[in-house]
Amino acid sequence: MVTATGRRRISVLGSTGSVGRSTMDLVERNPERFEVVALAGGANADLIAEQAKRTRAGFVAIADGAAWPALKAALAGTGIESAAGAEAVLEAARRDADWTMAAIVGAAGLAPTLTAVRQGRVIALANKESLVCAGDLFVAEARAAGATILPVDSEHNAIFQVFESDRRPGIEKIILTASGGPFRTLSREAMASKGLKDALAHPNWSMGPKISIDSATMMNKGLELIEAHHLFDMPEDRIDILVHPQSVVHSLVAYVDGSVLAQLGSPDMRTPIAYALAWPERMPTPTPRLDLAAVAQLSFEAPDPVRFPALRLAREALRAGGTAPVVLNAANEAAVAAFVERRIGFIEIAAVVEAVLEALPVAPVADIEAVLAVDRRAREEVEHWIGRHRGHAARVASVGAAD
Incomplete structure (x- = not known):
């Protein structure tokens, strides 16, 4: 679909992230093809304000309320509408568009992506968690709304x-x-000595920290x-x-x-x-x-x-079905965050995920609220695991503390 001017109306959820920035680069190179109706980002007020001004976006949402004053100041006098918080991001997802880039990373992108799907539009899906955590629900919602899913x-x-x-x-x-990834040829013993800087050094792709570490594991x-x-x-x-x-x-x-x-x-x-x-x-x-x-x-x-071992864990979670993939994703997100904070070592990421998968029972996925509840429970279990193994985790994590 296109507007009367021949331009496709688009919204970009996660415009300040890696995929979002690449999307905006293409949009800005083709102003005659695209009209930006909404942008949503996390906390980078300066960047999203610049994106909005360059593309004359209709609405800008920023998830971090603390960043809203800076965003409002940057957009003063432009006529561009803005808001902050989780509800503002959902509003960006609801804005009337023909095409939406769903690129909010992690479980935080679940609700906005599902909201966009329910509008029955074309969804460019870069938020893999929507399918990992709620695949059956997501596909059913897309079918009911007549949405088209394009993988990114x-x-x-x-x-x-x-x-x-x-x-x-x-x-x-x-x-x-x-x-x-960067550790393709390394032994488990060699990987145990690698720190954050090593894990982020992807040999081919320029990506954000989370997906770079996921590539390493x-x-x-x-x-x-x-x-x-x-x-x-x-x-x-x-x-x-x-x-x-x-x-x-x-x-x-x-x-x-x-x-x-x-x-x-x-x-x-x-x-x-x-x-x-x-x-x-x-x-x-x-x-x-x-x-x-x-x-x-x-x-x-x-x-x-x-x-x-992450490959085996993912296959086991998919075969188990229900909430197992939700636990896999949430435990991995929390474990990666702990690695970034140097609270666990690199090879412990998969170990934490496996322990949490074993600890939490598999249940059916009823709705998005149930998904988010399981997501929270899995993250809590990661913290419990780290607490129980803190001495060993600190010793392992200290190996990469100087990088």
Whole structure:
């Protein structure tokens, strides 16, 4: 859908994050194509105010109430409406748009994303937690509202581009590729000595801290496996993971006749974002063009679930169903935060997640309130685990304290 001026009306939830900034870069390069009706961010008042002024956004929401005075001051005299708090973010999600980028990271993005879905519009989904934590609920809501879900993660976007949904019987499996992260070749013993700076040093992608650490543990690929299950209605045993260090082949779909279709490109998030922004058409982007002769070699290897136990935990959570994926996601978020705060060591992230999964019973997912309640319970259990193991955790975390 487009306005009378021929522009698509869009809203960007999470405009100050990594995906949000890339989205805004594309939007600002194409003012004749897009009209920004709403932006929502966390606490970066200066950045979201600049984004709003450059795109003449209609409404700006900032989740952190303490940042609102700075936002109001920055927008004074512009005529741009603003508000603060969780309800303001939901208001941004409700604003009349044709297309919404859902890029608020973590469980905080659940309610805004679901609110946008209920408006029956096109949703560019970068908040994987919506599907990980409430996949069945999310898909049912999207179907009831007539919303269209376009995956933005590079892997799922790649599958979407080569997935012949009208010929599903011909699809044998889907294959998610993984870079392997910065610790791909390291032993568990070597990983135990790595600190925050090491975990954030992704070899290919420029990403935010949370997803960079998830890449280092390979939990990001476990979460993407659960996401792919819901997006493409594919059982867990027909979703493979393949380590591909060059991050050129973004994912593949294998067909029953032996054909394997893949989407390739340079590792730049603006490519899948642009695909979602212009869908069902395509639009030019400033991304580096793929030069296969310069790349010269593409390599692949099977992932190691022993060195990277997060992959096993994600498969077990998906098979268990119900609230298990909610616990997986929440425990991982809390454990990553504890690692960033140097309260646990790197290899303890997966250990904490496994312990919390074992401690909390699996129950059906009734509604978003139930999801959020389980999310809180899992985070509390992470803190209990850290408290019980504080002496050991402090010794392990101190290894990377100087980085």
